[in-house]
Amino acid sequence: MSHETWQEQLRRGTLDLAILLTVSAVPRYGLAIIQHLEAFTDLVVTEGTIYPILGRLTREGLLEAKWVEGEAPHPRKYYKLTRAGAKRLNDMKTEWQAFVTKIDRLMDAAENDA
Amino acid sequence: MILSETGVSRVNGYLFVLERSLKTFLPPDVVRDAVREIDSHLRERIAAADGTLDERASLERILAELGPPLRVAQAYSVERTIDEAIMTGHLVPMFRAMWRLAVTTMAGFAAALGLFAGFVISFAFVAIAVMKPLFPDNVGLWVYNASGIPHDLGIRFPAPADEHIVGGYWIIPISLFAGLLVLVLNYRGAKRFLIWWRNRRL
Numbered sequence: 001m002s003h004e005t006w007q008e009q010l011r012r013g014t015l016d017l018a019i020l021l022t023v024s025a026v027p028r029y030g031l032a033i034i035q036h037l038e039a040f041t042d043l044v045v046t047e048g049t050i051y052p053i054l055g056r057l058t059r060e061g062l063l064e065a066k067w068v069e070g071e072a073p074h075p076r077k078y079y080k081l082t083r084a085g086a087k088r089l090n091d092m093k094t095e096w097q098a099f100v101t102k103i104d105r106l107m108d109a110a111e112n113d114a
Numbered sequence: 115m116i117l118s119e120t121g122v123s124r125v126n127g128y129l130f131v132l133e134r135s136l137k138t139f140l141p142p143d144v145v146r147d148a149v150r151e152i153d154s155h156l157r158e159r160i161a162a163a164d165g166t167l168d169e170r171a172s173l174e175r176i177l178a179e180l181g182p183p184l185r186v187a188q189a190y191s192v193e194r195t196i197d198e199a200i201m202t203g204h205l206v207p208m209f210r211a212m213w214r215l216a217v218t219t220m221a222g223f224a225a226a227l228g229l230f231a232g233f234v235i236s237f238a239f240v241a242i243a244v245m246k247p248l249f250p251d252n253v254g255l256w257v258y259n260a261s262g263i264p265h266d267l268g269i270r271f272p273a274p275a276d277e278h279i280v281g282g283y284w285i286i287p288i289s290l291f292a293g294l295l296v297l298v299l300n301y302r303g304a305k306r307f308l309i310w311w312r313n314r315r316l
Contacts, residue, residue, distance in 0.1 A: 030151055031158045047179050048186035052153055052193035055144075059198075067150075074157040075150070 011043055015053060017096060018043050020081065020089040022061065027080035029068075030054060054079055062088050121173050123132040125156055128183055135187030139195055139214050148190060155180065196312050203305065210306055225307045232300035238268070239293030243286045245269055254279035 022028060022036045026036065030051055037044045044050060057063045062085035069075045119124065129149055136145045159176045180186065191214060199211035212229060215222025246253045249269070256277050257265040264280065273279075 029154075031155050046189075047155070047186060048152065048183075049189040051148065051155075051186070052190040052209035055148070055190070055301050056193045056197055059203075072158070076154055076158075077147075077151050101170065108256035 007044050011045070014051045014096075015043055016057065017089070019050070019053060019057065020085060020092065023063065023110075024081050024086070024089055027066075029076035029078045031076075033079065057085070061085070068093045115160055115165040115169065115172060117160060117173070118169060121160075121169050124173055124177075125153075125160075128177055129153055130154075132183035132187055135184055136190060139191055139210070145192075152180070152186070167295075192312060196308050200305065200308050201313065205301075208301070208304055208308070212304055215308075215311060221311070225304070229300055229304055232296055232303070236293045236296040236300065239289045239296065242267070242269065243289035243293065246283060246286050246289070250283075251279065254282075254285050 018037055018041060019033060022033050028036065033054070034044055034047050034050055037050075052066070054063065058065045058079070061082055063079045064082050064085075066078050066080075067075050068078050119189070129152065131143060132152060133149045136148055156176065159180075160173070163172045163176065181189075194213050195207070195211045199207040210221070212226050216226035217223075242253055249271075252271055252273055253269045254267070255264050256268070256270065256274075257264045257280050259276050259278055267285075270277075
């Protein structure tokens with residue numbers, strides 16, 4: 001596996017968590033989600049590929065989508081976390097923190113061995 | 115930035131290609147919703163763009179950041195069709211995903227061909243099991259009279275004079291088992307292929 005492929009898999013693997021985190025506190029529409037992700041991460045490579053992921057998370061019942069008209073010159077589709085989404089996010093956060101701790105420990109051990 | 119007629123045509127062209135691509139594998143209401151959302155994204159980006167800059171360059175940058183319409187459609191395809199098939203494991207979404215890959219990629223076509231062959235073999239075994247009680251002298255393991263070597267498992271009308279069938283009704287459970295085994299292996303193979311394809315697309 002090339003370094004680029006590994007990076008891409010890492011990016012893709014964390015994108016669901018990043019999106020759920022982005023809408024966890026306040027509902028956001030597609031572009032606002034992308035801008036939030038761009039402000040904090042470099043996870044968004046192609047903006048258009050975020051929308052299918054939002055669609056999947058909605059189909060899975062983790063997000064709830066609602067079109068809002070009148071707020072801007074054009075309608076915006078807002079996404080918010082559902083109860084199932086909040087539970088999944090908590091699980092993902094716990095697993096992520098445990099994962100990072102283990103990898104950190106492994107890296108420390110490798111440095112100590114060197 | 116307020117778009118000129120040329121700019122509006124460029125945006126409409128992008129949305130048209132996206133819609134056409136999505137229509138090949140998504141239901142109409144999902145396509146409408148997806149195109150409306152991408153349209154909303156573009157309008158937002160265009161409204162926020164600096165109107166003093168060159169319109170064409172600004173618009174092309176916005177469209178490039180969004181991604182080519184075929185790539186966006188492909189992302190929907192992966193998320194929708196393949197993920198649905200893998201997540202549910204149901205036959206209809208699996209067939210839909212395999213069909214989608216078969217008509218768009220060489221690897222998908224090859225896999226679908228293998229899948230088709232598997233279904234034919236499975237059907238043949240089940241047909242043997244069903245036909246044996248109806249035509250006991252025409253269905254079974256065929257053996258040459260002269261050499262006694264078995265060479266064929268199947269159904270023959272009329273039965274050849276220089277061959278005879280061996281065994282009896284035991285062929286029914288064996289054929290049923292073999293047919294179901296091939297069917298299960300086929301299903302697992304298709305699922306593994308879809309998982310491999312999705313991981314490859316990451």
